Amino acid sequence: MSNSYLKHLRKNKWFHGTTLAAWHDICKQGIVSNYNKGNELDFGYGFYLTPIKEQAEHFISTMLEYRKQESFLSE
Numbered sequence: 001m002s003n004s005y006l007k008h009l010r011k012n013k014w015f016h017g018t019t020l021a022a023w024h025d026i027c028k029q030g031i032v033s034n035y036n037k038g039n040e041l042d043f044g045y046g047f048y049l050t051p052i053k054e055q056a057e058h059f060i061s062t063m064l065e066y067r068k069q070e071s072f073l074s075e
Contacts, residue, residue: 011051017060 018026050056 014049014051015053015056016049017056017058017063019060019064 016026048059050059
């Protein structure tokens with residue numbers, strides 16, 4: 001494994017961009033690592049960790065905007 005990957009994997013703080021409802025589920029159930037096992041996604045829809053806070057914030061902002069647009073179109 002390259003040194004650039006190892007540098008990131010050694011970080012003590014990770015960020016996850018998610019909705020409040022999903023955060024409650026994670027707190028209640030923990031991370032279900034085999035949620036989508038056998039499908040193209042490793043940890044379920046939208047689950048990822050990043051050592052960069054702004055990257056997680058951007059992800060959830062984009063997802064919330066997408067859901068707003070999706071809701072508007074379905075009315």
